[in-house]
Amino acid sequence: MRVYISADLEGVAGVVSPGQLMSGPAYEEACRWMTAEVTAAVRGAQRAGALQVMVNDAHESMTNLRLEELPPGVEVISGKPKALGMMCAIDEGWDLAFLLGCHARQGSGGLLSHSYSAATIARLRLNGCEVGEVGFNAALAGGCHVPVGLVTGDAAAAAEALELFPAIRTVAVKWACGRQSARTLTPGEACRRIEAAAAEAVAATVAKKANDAGVASTAGAPSGTRDVIPAGAIASWPPQPPYTLEVEFTSPVMADAVAYMPMTRREGPCRIVMEQAELPALFRAFQAMLTIAGAVAP
Numbered sequence: 144m145r146v147y148i149s150a151d152l153e154g155v156a157g158v159v160s161p162g163q164l165m166s167g168p169a170y171e172e173a174c175r176w177m178t179a180e181v182t183a184a185v186r187g188a189q190r191a192g193a194l195q196v197m198v199n200d201a202h203e204s205m206t207n208l209r210l211e212e213l214p215p216g217v218e219v220i221s222g223k224p225k226a227l228g229m230m231c232a233i234d235e236g237w238d239l240a241f242l243l244g245c246h247a248r249q250g251s252g253g254l255l256s257h258s259y260s261a262a263t264i265a266r267l268r269l270n271g272c273e274v275g276e277v278g279f280n281a282a283l284a285g286g287c288h289v290p291v292g293l294v295t296g297d298a299a300a301a302a303e304a305l306e307l308f309p310a311i312r313t314v315a316v317k318w319a320c321g322r323q324s325a326r327t328l329t330p331g332e333a334c335r336r337i338e339a340a341a342a343e344a345v346a347a348t349v350a351k352k353a354n355d356a357g358v359a360s361t362a363g364a365p366s367g368t369r370d371v372i373p374a375g376a377i378a379s380w381p382p383q384p385p386y387t388l389e390v391e392f393t394s395p396v397m398a399d400a401v402a403y404m405p406m407t408r409r410e411g412p413c414r415i416v417m418e419q420a421e422l423p424a425l426f427r428a429f430q431a432m433l434t435i436a437g438a439v440a441p
């Protein structure tokens with residue numbers, strides 16, 4: 144049983160303001176809370192039978208986790224740039240993915256909401272469906288046949304996950320009062336809930352795999368198959384190939400520069416559209432768009 148974790152910071156309990164996201168004493172404290180939530184998820188997963196757990200540090204510098212505080216038996220992907228960014232190293236070898244510390248997409252009412260880059264991205268649509276980080280990252284996991292077993296973050300991020308996967312397990316750790324204020328659980332209570340949910344998610348997957356293997360051995364069906372879509376999910380998610388990404392930038396100058404990229408189509412002052420047969424290729428191209436747009440940002 145192998146569990147992949149992508150960990151962001153904005154959706155961690157107690158984190159409510161931009162001053163906690165970049166540097167300084169408040170940021171150092173937030174990193175410890177983030178590490179504690181990841182630790183809780185790892186402990187829950189291990190308790191329920193996960194033999195391998197890897198955590199991808201997915202916020203800003205991607206060097207936020209306090210490695211010495213993490214429990215034994217976990218590996219960390221740290222730093223950037225890295226292919227697939229927030230979902231670096233996701234592939235078909237994982238049995239289950241967790242998205243931790245999530246925030247809602249740009250333009251939503253969520254706490255600290257944005258989509259990969261508040262400065263450059265106004266809106267993202269994947270195969271016609273408006274997505275933020277939860278949606279795009281979950282699509283990448285789904286494209287690798289890895290179900291997302293747990294999403295944690297503020298209530299708006301959890302709601303966004305439930306829109307896509309109505310049966311998904313979520314833990315809301317805070318409720319926005321505004322974009323930079325929230326009613327929040329304490330770090331200790333958030334960790335308690337996250338550890339319990341992580342254990343439940345892994346236990347459910349272990350039970351499902353055992354059941355699938357039993358059904359396969361009695362019915363002669365091929366073994367080793369996994370559901371791409373968790374039970375109860377809407378049929379259209381994760382999206383199926385070919386993949387179309389519509390990116391609405393915050394300034395036309397960003398679209399001007401991104402339009403130099405091959406295989407892009409300009410569809411408006413700020414809008415670039417790209418189609419790809421493979422989702423990882425589309426996400427890598429999106430990473431290049433973010434880099435280019437950031438370089439010419441006014």
Ligand SMILES: [Zn+2]
Nearest residue numbers: 151152153202
């Ligand atoms: Zn972040």
